[in-house]
Amino acid sequence: MKKSLMAVALVGAFAGVAHAQTAVQIYGTIDAGLQKRSNQTLSIGKRASNTLGFKGTEDLGNGLKALFQLEIRYEPDTGTNESGGRPLFQGQSRVGLQGDFGMVRIGRGLTPYQETVGAFEPFHALPHQAGFYTDLAVAGYTSAPLDPSVNSNNRWANAFWYNSPVVNGFQVNTAIATKENNGGPAIGTQYPVGAQASANPFSATATYNNGPAAVMLGYERNAVESKVMSIGATFNVTPELKLLALATRHKQDNIRFTLPAGSGPRTKAWVLGANYTMGPGKILAGYGRKEPDNSFETKQMSLGYEYSLSKRTYVYADASRKDGPQTQATRNVDAKINFYTIGVNHSF
């Protein structure tokens, strides 16, 4: 044997990964369009989340698979990481195992509650202002109150996921996070900068699907012990027409901090919607309300249209009207905001 240790290492670094090209799948989305919001200049922005992802699976035998997924999120209008400062792999960074028992994963990603709720609101979980996903669908709840403020509200770092297999149409999805501080700001007096969670964040959903109809129950408790609960249903009246309904209760009355303005200790919300498919076209329609105790209610009405140019590319147009407190910037202002967008969405 004539090769030294270092030679082996260096050869390995450049030659030993012929498997890589078959093991890693690159995928993603780029979505950009024109947007006009009341009292704001015409802007270019996104409707869907924009991703560039890397993922793969490895067959371990006996029906067992190892899997990983790393997903960059970005803003196509400025080229930055999502929102300018979110983690590189904002979409997710998880590794796990899948088998007859279901799937276990560890890392960072969407909570089971947030992931499931997205399938029961009429704008297919778009984080866009015309959709209901990030506000009314979850009654203003945030999954990650102790994360850095630029982070998204529906993901957990430092967590462990379990998804059951589907048995007779039933599935259970759960996650639990550690109490680790993730570098977020102070929340009231109970959670100063650097505070750990006062309880392990926990999230669970149960879904049942018999083909035309699907129902779900979801529950989650975050790091500051706020709780949220949702019940949702979808029903395909015909193959073209799908109706969706979602009701949510958000409870933050056990937290010893001053509630954000515009929110109450308990908030109720509901969203009704419909999707109607006409050949390559699809109409999305929804109406919802969010009603905090002791504060202003929010009403939202949205209408969208998607037209597929191919399996991977569609153009869209949305119109939406939101009446009431809706973002940090407009809290306490009972503003009526009209919002319009047209754009293109391309998957790869």
Add this chain to the structure above:
Amino acid sequence: MKKSLMAVALVGAFAGVAHAQTAVQIYGTIDAGLQKRSNQTLSIGKRASNTLGFKGTEDLGNGLKALFQLEIRYEPDTGTNESGGRPLFQGQSRVGLQGDFGMVRIGRGLTPYQETVGAFEPFHALPHQAGFYTDLAVAGYTSAPLDPSVNSNNRWANAFWYNSPVVNGFQVNTAIATKENNGGPAIGTQYPVGAQASANPFSATATYNNGPAAVMLGYERNAVESKVMSIGATFNVTPELKLLALATRHKQDNIRFTLPAGSGPRTKAWVLGANYTMGPGKILAGYGRKEPDNSFETKQMSLGYEYSLSKRTYVYADASRKDGPQTQATRNVDAKINFYTIGVNHSF
């Protein structure tokens, strides 16, 4: 049907993207070498921009294609994003459609003016100190004065591009940006922090190419209403010898802010150059001047040599002398700077 909604979603997440490997192309450049600049220590740096990109097209039928391109820029000597803090996809992040009508794209990228000018200066748009691209070729003009100061000077966020098809050798390339603020610093009193553009930035070029000769006209107006205009030509005297000429006028007299030291309300600049090919070798030579009203002029003379080791790899050596104000750091100093570099450029 035994599968629930979530099961479908999870299977989709790991199995439904067999197309991905054919759809996404990975490409890039890595360029690094030794550099010596008057009064500075020997350093390692780049000559060309360094990229790691992801792009793809999708055939939509009827001659129509959807396309996207996401391009990371980085510094190979330190491993950071370009300049340490530029957006992840500093190169570009655009999605669009291409057909008989030409190409439309939306997102962030090089302006048509900046892209076209780069083809008419003798160092093929290198951002390097030995080249003319970022200073003399554009008479000190910046495309993005309201962007964060670390950003590059030749790109637009929040813009829309149109490139015509080539008809009888003619092509037109245009872009228009929204007035959105992109998080830049204050510029004088008219543009405080967070200010929007006072007019929509607009850029256009027209090119004509009959084979041995090419000419171009370029115009651009930025977010603070500075204007730049260039006329350029290239001529292949023989297949080996190409001559290049470029003249530029930069006008910033309608801006209500104090001009940067070392610049005047109007600046004229011109660059003359030649490229001479000898088998795998290529000589690049150029001379140029930048003459602001009421301020110091800058003269630059550069000589470069590139030697191809293959289709994708070449080594290079440059020598350059710049006499006059040239960067923010040396403004108002009538310094003579000698600059030398040798290095390697590899494309993949």
Add this chain to the structure above:
Amino acid sequence: MKKSLMAVALVGAFAGVAHAQTAVQIYGTIDAGLQKRSNQTLSIGKRASNTLGFKGTEDLGNGLKALFQLEIRYEPDTGTNESGGRPLFQGQSRVGLQGDFGMVRIGRGLTPYQETVGAFEPFHALPHQAGFYTDLAVAGYTSAPLDPSVNSNNRWANAFWYNSPVVNGFQVNTAIATKENNGGPAIGTQYPVGAQASANPFSATATYNNGPAAVMLGYERNAVESKVMSIGATFNVTPELKLLALATRHKQDNIRFTLPAGSGPRTKAWVLGANYTMGPGKILAGYGRKEPDNSFETKQMSLGYEYSLSKRTYVYADASRKDGPQTQATRNVDAKINFYTIGVNHSF
């Protein structure tokens, strides 16, 4: 010829890279698990470094190859760049040439000293608290004292590498860095913010491998003229059992700054270990000491187990006890820290 310059450029941008998919290899690692450290909450973290890399080679003929490697490092538990703020390509960003003469590379990467030492400690260069790599193996030495403080301690930016070929089992690996400042903080009075290196950082190792046995000698001098020297050996007693030994001297007595608390002008350290393979399982065991002049010593004992589920995936469990000053946070505290972890490591 009907195509203009711009048309050529744009076509090139979308069509001319059919070679890319064969040229670029994507590879990486994702490693995550549960960790419990004395006096800290249960957390999710990594044991191995997590990478997502892009690399390739190009045959230049005559046995010469061009090569590049760009390696993202990240934290799977939070999705951020490594340690939240390290360079995008923290792993490495290098371009070079390889041939009969060996390999030359330029850019940023692990120093030869740090790379070689990693092969002679029993936890295969894991940066993990149960391993010896980042502290006892190098006697607390840092390769990059003038780098930003978030950066890792074993890499050089702005450097040039040479690895010899392996001749009769012998190999030499060297690197030299420029004196460029890399944006780090002040180090004592001699090295204020923005200070350049007072000497060119230099690193060299020599290795000899005759099959069952390997030995190495390593030396490095960093930007503040601290010096480190190691001698190491490994011996395969049987194919299953490998013994490892490493001794290191770290000298920082020629530096005119106040030494960090818990370190002395000279530090001695040694690590003894064994790896024992049992089918798909492997036991890692090590014991080491670090003894600074005039300060507290550190003792560490670690035991690990790795079980391969496949060629690319293994699970692991470690237990470690460290007695003495060991991190910035615990310096001057003669703390006994127990550390346990279980997790999964997947390569792709």
